[in-house]
Amino acid sequence: MNRMTRVIAIANQKGGVGKTTTVVNLAAALSARKRAVLVVDLDPQAHATLGLGLEKQQGVSMYAVLSGQKPIADVIQPTKWDNLNVIPSEVDLAGAELEFGAREDRLTMIKDALQPVKESGTFDYILLDCPPSLGIVMTSALVATDGVLIPIQAEYLAMDGLALITGSIERIRQSVNPNLELNGIVFTMVNSTAKLTTDVMNEVRNHFGEKVYETLIPRNVRVSEAPSMGVPVVFLDSRSKGAQAYKALAWEFQAKNPTRGVTIAPADPSVPVQQPSA
Numbered sequence: 663m664n665r666m667t668r669v670i671a672i673a674n675q676k677g678g679v680g681k682t683t684t685v686v687n688l689a690a691a692l693s694a695r696k697r698a699v700l701v702v703d704l705d706p707q708a709h710a711t712l713g714l715g716l717e718k719q720q721g722v723s724m725y726a727v728l729s730g731q732k733p734i735a736d737v738i739q740p741t742k743w744d745n746l747n748v749i750p751s752e753v754d755l756a757g758a759e760l761e762f763g764a765r766e767d768r769l770t771m772i773k774d775a776l777q778p779v780k781e782s783g784t785f786d787y788i789l790l791d792c793p794p795s796l797g798i799v800m801t802s803a804l805v806a807t808d809g810v811l812i813p814i815q816a817e818y819l820a821m822d823g824l825a826l827i828t829g830s831i832e833r834i835r836q837s838v839n840p841n842l843e844l845n846g847i848v849f850t851m852v853n854s855t856a857k858l859t860t861d862v863m864n865e866v867r868n869h870f871g872e873k874v875y876e877t878l879i880p881r882n883v884r885v886s887e888a889p890s891m892g893v894p895v896v897f898l899d900s901r902s903k904g905a906q907a908y909k910a911l912a913w914e915f916q917a918k919n920p921t922r923g924v925t926i927a928p929a930d931p932s933v934p935v936q937q938p939s940a
């Protein structure tokens with residue numbers, strides 16, 4: 663089937679903000695909505711790989727493709743779930759920063775690698791789980807994408823962190839990838855309606871307007887338990903608050919990023935979209 667494939671990077675130079683959790687569960691929820699999804703794990707820690715129930719395997723990663731060992735088709739792995747596939751990561755990817763840093767095609771290497779997959783129209787969405795640094799892997803991931811989804815926590819100095827990543831996006835847009843856009847910002851691990859939290863959310867919303875997703879991902883213990891079982895929380899405990907939120911995020915994401923020209927029906931009443939707390 664020929665689809666229009668959208669490539670979205672989930673990025674934030676800060677670690678521990680929920681990038682990987684968002685990739686895994688957004689991918690899971692989109693696949694449950696019958697969208698064909700490919701997760702590309704670009705973090706040598708391989709948490710997305712493990713979270714999707716796969717083992718790390720030497721030679722089965724984007725590193726193997728970038729270093730010319732394997733064609734990309736050979737590293738795309740199915741998961742236990744329909745429509746949900748992954749290019750795993752492995753520790754070797756940690757060497758990519760040094761090893762590929764001087765390559766002439768370093769900025770376009772991931773884009774070039776993904777091109778045949780994009781052209782094949784096999785997937786609706788390719789989601790890139792970026793490492794927590796503004797190095798060559800993340801930069802080339804941003805060159806390869808149509809949009810960047812930024813997970814953040816509503817905490818002190820959140821705007822400073824956002825300025826860094828949006829600055830990088832802007833630089834890449836002005837140089838190598840004029841199509842790059844900010845897909846959106848999603849608040850993760852929301853655990854309170856404390857004044858600081860709501861102040862930060864309001865500040866981010868005032869600045870980024872509609873780019874901020876309505877859906878808030880709450881802090882939820884089921885979300886943090888799921889990775890050790892290798893099952894996205896969306897499948898592990900679909901009634902948990904975390905799973906419900908990620909399903910709502912997938913609905914919102916799909917509405918913002920339609921593929922195959924599909925028009926999204928009005929909100930599915932079984933999937934409540936969380937409103938930002940006032």
Ligand SMILES: Nc1ncnc2c1ncn2[C@@H]1O[C@H](COP(=O)(O)OP(=O)(O)O)[C@@H](O)[C@H]1O
Nearest residue numbers: 677678679680681682683851880881882885886
């Ligand atoms: N909504 C959530 N509720 C509870 N724990 C979460 C939630 N989102 C992420 N976590 C936990 O926080 C930690 C960091 O999340 P992770 O997605 O790995 O961040 P990143 O990829 O940005 O480093 C992980 O242990 C993860 O299980």
Ligand SMILES: [Mg+2]
Nearest residue numbers: 681682705709
């Ligand atoms: Mg991560």
